Amino acid sequence: MSRDKLCFDRARFESVVNAIENMAVGELWKEIPLSTDRDELDALAHGVNVLSSELRYRLSELQSAQASLIQSGKLAALGEVSSGLAHELNNPLAIVSGYVQLVRAWMASGNATTEELAQNAALLGKAERNLERMAAIIRHILEFARESKPEKVPTLLAEVVEKSLILINEQMRLKNIDVALSLQPGLMAEVNPSKLEQVFINLLSNARDAIIEAHGDAGGRINVRSQALSRSEVEVQVCDNGAGMDEDTSNRIFQPFFSTKDAGKGMGLGLSITHGIVLEHGGTITCVSEPGKGATFSIRLPRWIPPDVEPA
Amino acid sequence: MTERRRLLVVDDEAEIVELLRLTFEDFDVETAMDADSAIDRLRARPVDAIITDIRMPGRSGLSLIDEAASVCPGASVIVITGHHQMLESDTRVARWITKPFSIAGIRQAVTEVLSGS
Numbered sequence: 001m002s003r004d005k006l007c008f009d010r011a012r013f014e015s016v017v018n019a020i021e022n023m024a025v026g027e028l029w030k031e032i033p034l035s036t037d038r039d040e041l042d043a044l045a046h047g048v049n050v051l052s053s054e055l056r057y058r059l060s061e062l063q064s065a066q067a068s069l070i071q072s073g074k075l076a077a078l079g080e081v082s083s084g085l086a087h088e089l090n091n092p093l094a095i096v097s098g099y100v101q102l103v104r105a106w107m108a109s110g111n112a113t114t115e116e117l118a119q120n121a122a123l124l125g126k127a128e129r130n131l132e133r134m135a136a137i138i139r140h141i142l143e144f145a146r147e148s149k150p151e152k153v154p155t156l157l158a159e160v161v162e163k164s165l166i167l168i169n170e171q172m173r174l175k176n177i178d179v180a181l182s183l184q185p186g187l188m189a190e191v192n193p194s195k196l197e198q199v200f201i202n203l204l205s206n207a208r209d210a211i212i213e214a215h216g217d218a219g220g221r222i223n224v225r226s227q228a229l230s231r232s233e234v235e236v237q238v239c240d241n242g243a244g245m246d247e248d249t250s251n252r253i254f255q256p257f258f259s260t261k262d263a264g265k266g267m268g269l270g271l272s273i274t275h276g277i278v279l280e281h282g283g284t285i286t287c288v289s290e291p292g293k294g295a296t297f298s299i300r301l302p303r304w305i306p307p308d309v310e311p312a
Numbered sequence: 313m314t315e316r317r318r319l320l321v322v323d324d325e326a327e328i329v330e331l332l333r334l335t336f337e338d339f340d341v342e343t344a345m346d347a348d349s350a351i352d353r354l355r356a357r358p359v360d361a362i363i364t365d366i367r368m369p370g371r372s373g374l375s376l377i378d379e380a381a382s383v384c385p386g387a388s389v390i391v392i393t394g395h396h397q398m399l400e401s402d403t404r405v406a407r408w409i410t411k412p413f414s415i416a417g418i419r420q421a422v423t424e425v426l427s428g429s
Contacts, residue, residue: 090412
C-alpha cells in the first residue's frame with residue numbers, strides 16, 4: 001500500500017470516526033457515505049450504518065412504548081381517583097334530580113303562590129349550578145383521559161395545579177387532608193398541560209398516601225407552592241406532613257417499579273412516569289425527606305415569558 | 313293534633329341537607345354535616361329516624377350508626393350513599409338508598425320505616 005493511499009485512507013478513516021462520534025451523541029440519522037473502493041473501511045462504515053439504523057428503529061419503538069406507558073399511567077391515576085369522582089358526581093346529580101322533582105311536585109299542585117314560584121325559580125337555579133358543576137367535572141375527565149397530542153404550549157402553571165385538584169380534591173376532603181395553594185400568579189412554562197397535570201396528580205396522590213400512612217383518618221396538610229427562581233426557571237413544590245422516608249428510599253423513589261406500598265397497592269410506576277415527564281420538559285425533579293418529617297418534591301422547569309412582558 | 317315525627321338528616325353536602333329538609337317539610341327535621349355534630353343533636357333530643365350519608369370527612373356514617381344505637385336506640389336508620397355498597401346484611405340499617413334518589417321513593421321509605429312495615 002502506497003503512502004499516498006494511506007493518507008487518503010486516514011481522511012476517510014477520520015470522517016468515519018467523526019460520524020461514529022456524532023452517532024454517540026445521538027445523531028443517528030446521518031449515514032456514513034461509502035466510497036467506490038468497497039474496502040475494509042467501507043465494510044466498517046456499512047456495519048456502523050446498519051447498527052445506527054437498528055438503533056433508530058429501537059429508539060422509535062422505545063418512544064412509542066414510553067408514550068403508551070405514560071398513557072396507561074394516566075389511566076391508572078384516573079382509575080385510582082375514580083371512586084372519589086363517582087362520589088363527586090353523584091352529589092350534584094342527587095341535588096339536581098331532587099330539586100327538579102320538588103319543583104315538579106309543587107307545580108303539579110296547581111295553585112302556586114308568587115312566593116312559591118320564586119322558591120321554584122331559586123331551586124331551578126341551584127339545579128342549574130349543580131349541572132354546570134357536573135359538566136365541568138365530566139369535561140375535565142375527558143380532557144385528562146384523552147391521549148394528548150405531543151405538543152407543548154405556553155401554559156399557566158397555577159391553572160395546571162388547580163385542574164389536577166379537580167380530579168383528586170374529593171379524596172383529599174374525605175381523608176381530612178387540607179391542600180393549601182400558594183401559587184405565584186402569571187407564572188408560565190411551555191408544557192404539555194395534560195402530562196404536567198398527571199405529574200401533579202401523581203405527586204398529590206403520593207402525598208395523600210404518605211399522610212394516610214402517618215396519620216390515618218386524622219388527615220394532614222399538603223402545601224403546593226410555585227415561584228420564579230430566575231428569569232429562566234420556575235419551581236413548583238409539593239410538600240406533605242406525611243410519613244416521610246429515609247435516604248435510601250428517596251434515592252430510589254424515581255426508579256421504575258420501586259414501591260414502598262404493600263403488594264397489590266400500586267405498581268411503583270407513578271413517580272418514575274412523573275420523573276420521565278419532567279425530564280421530557282427539560283426540567284428536574286428532586287425529593288427531600290426524612291422519616292417522620294414529611295416530604296418535599298421540587299420540580300424545576302424552564303420558564304416561559306410572553307414576548308413584550310417584563311418578568312416579575 | 314299529633315306531634316310531628318322527628319328526623320335527623322346527616323350529609324356533608326349542604327345542598328343535599330337542604331334538599332332533604334324541603335322534602336320532609338311536614339316533619340320536624342334536625343340537620344348535621346358530620347357524625348360528631350349528629351351525635352350531639354341526638355344527645356340533645358332523640359329522633360324517630362336518622363337519614364345519613366356514609367362517606368363524610370372525619371367519622372363515617374357507619375361509625376355514627378354504631379354510636380347512635382346506644383345514644384338513641386329507638387331511631388330507625390336510613391342510609392343514603394353515593395356508592396353501590398349495599399350492606400343488606402347490616403341489621404342496624406332499615407333501608408339503603410343510593411344517590412341520586414327519588415323524592416317520592418325516599419318519602420315512602422321513611423313512611424314505611426316509621427310505620428314499621
